[in-house]
Amino acid sequence: MTSRSTSGLRLPDPVVAAIRAELPGAAERCIAAVMREVPQYSEPFRGRMGRNIENAVTLALGGFLDMATTDAGIEPGSMVESVFEAAYALGRGEARSGRTMDALAAAYRVGGRAAWHDLSASAVENGLPAAEVAKFAEFVFDYIDQLSAASVSGHADELATSGRVRERHRERLAHSILTGVDRASLTVLAERADWAPxxxxxxxxxxxxxxxxxxxxxxxxxxxxxxxxxxxxxxxxxxxxxxxxxxxxxxxxxxxxxxxxxxxxxxxxxxxxxxxxxxxxxxxxxxxxxxxxxxxxxxxxxxxxxxTADRAALADLRERVLAPMQGLRPTTIEKLTETLRAWVLHQGRRDEIATVLFVHPQSIRYRVGRLRELYGDRLTDPQFILEAAVALGLSEG
Incomplete structure (x- = not known):
């Protein structure tokens, strides 16, 4: 009887042959256990997808057996390398499907436990020495951990990639909203960005x-x-x-x-x-x-x-309101403008105007008298009052 070793594990050829024959059934029972114990996979593993996953599990178990019976480890182009690439791709696919890595990690734990139950029973029945069983267990669960790590990496990479793509789509959507793109086009961009309006x-x-x-x-x-x-x-x-x-x-x-x-x-x-x-x-x-x-x-x-929606129009209106003051000295225009503004905003109440402008009431009476000389009846015209309020309402004088 010959045997092969890796990492101190020795599997006799009869044990290897028996385990290899057991792989399809072990894969089927792994899938059943995952469907039973991990709710997220109870439906996805049914039908055609379930058969594909079963084939993938069989391949993964075969990769494990290859690692357990060679000293080469993971070689480029080997089936074992293909298994780890598939585990990485599985992680990316799960991220795209919206399932968390927690669900996949649970599936690995359940599947690994089920696989160990079948493989260890077959190994012991076919003469694996008790001293080697512990090494066999360590090897099985180390292999599952490596597959899980490959899937974690794929899941993280997919989230990072899809997140960057989604963020770019959402920035484009935001720019389109700000530039006034029509609703139909915005709806298409929202769908592309995975964004529910x-x-x-x-x-x-x-x-x-x-x-x-x-x-x-x-x-x-x-x-x-x-x-x-x-x-x-x-x-x-x-x-x-x-x-x-x-x-x-x-x-x-x-x-x-x-x-x-x-x-x-x-x-x-x-x-x-x-x-x-x-x-x-x-x-x-x-x-x-x-x-x-x-x-x-x-x-x-x-x-x-x-x-200030139309600054030019506001400037024209201000010029028209202040037109009667043309020709006066700048200091006089400044004082009369602030008085006119206060007159409009305080509805002609001279005491309030004096308080707001910090000017003696006698000076306010003089200024108001000057405004009456310049504007006449317009000081009581509702249309002029409105125009003056708008034209001078934002100024301080």
Whole structure:
């Protein structure tokens, strides 16, 4: 009788022959045990896939027997190498299917235990000395650990690769939303990015240094447009997030969190119309209305956003409102302009005007009298009052 050895294990030829004959049945029982004890595989292993997995297990057990009967170990091009490549591919496939590595590790444990039960029984029945059984057990479970490690590596690599691909698709989706791509095209991009559209999105412009923390605190579907979002060319230190279904309480908390930063939270809009949320937040950034320490909520800055929507028109309106002062000295124009502004905003209440401007009431009476000389009945004309409020409402004088 001849025997072969590896790592101190000696398997007599009759034992090898008996185990090899046992492999198909052992593979079948391994599959049955996994289906019974690991719920995640109770359905996937049925039918055609089950037969394919059974063949793979038979191959894996055959690879084990080859390792146990040669001194060469894993050689390039050998069946054993093919087995480990298959284990790596299995890990990647499980990641693509959405199953965790925990499920696959459980399958390895259950399958290894079932295989050991069959193989050890066959080995003992065919004369494997008791002294060698412990070495045989060590070899079996070491082999299972190596296969499991190969699958873990494949699973991790697939997650890393698919994660990078998915992130690129989601960044492209975010850019497409911000540039106003039509809903049908956005839906296709969302499917490609494995992204289930929420009801709404809220655009947030914040420092790039804070983006990772903000994303970790928000819903998993939060999109990141990066710092190269359209319109942010002059603000390379800022980035854009699109947050799904941001409720009132979460919005309040987010605004408070961003109050000490150069950041703006746009209005909430239907997910495929989130471009309007971003455009408002972007205008708030450009106008510098949300400085550190001020509110980061664009809803708190609607007046300046509205009044500066058309800067040229605002300038023309201001020029028309102040036209009667043309020809006066600059210092006089400055004083009368601040008085007119206060007159409009405080509805002509002279004491309030004096308090706001820190000017003696007698001086206010003089200035108001001067305004009446310049504007006449227009000071009581509702249309002029509206125009003056809009034209001077943002100025300090």
């Amino acid at each position: 929420p009801a709404t999105l809220t655009a947030v412009i914040a420092p790039s240094s804070a983006s990772a923390v903000l994303r970790s605190q928000q819903e998993a579907r939060t999109l990141h447009a990066g710092s190269d979002a359209p319109g942010l060319d002059d603000h390379p230190d800022l980035t854009v997030l699109l947050i799904p279904d941001l409720g009132d309480r979460a919005r309040t908390a987010l605004v408070a969190q961003l109050a000490d930063r150069q950041a703006v939270v746009g209005p909430t809009r239907p997910w495929d119309q989130a471009r309007t949320s971003y455009r408002r937040a972007l205008r708030a950034i450009i106008l510098d209305v949300a400085r550190p320490g001020a509110s980061a909520d664009s809803e708190d800055h609607l007046v300046p956003l509205v009044l």
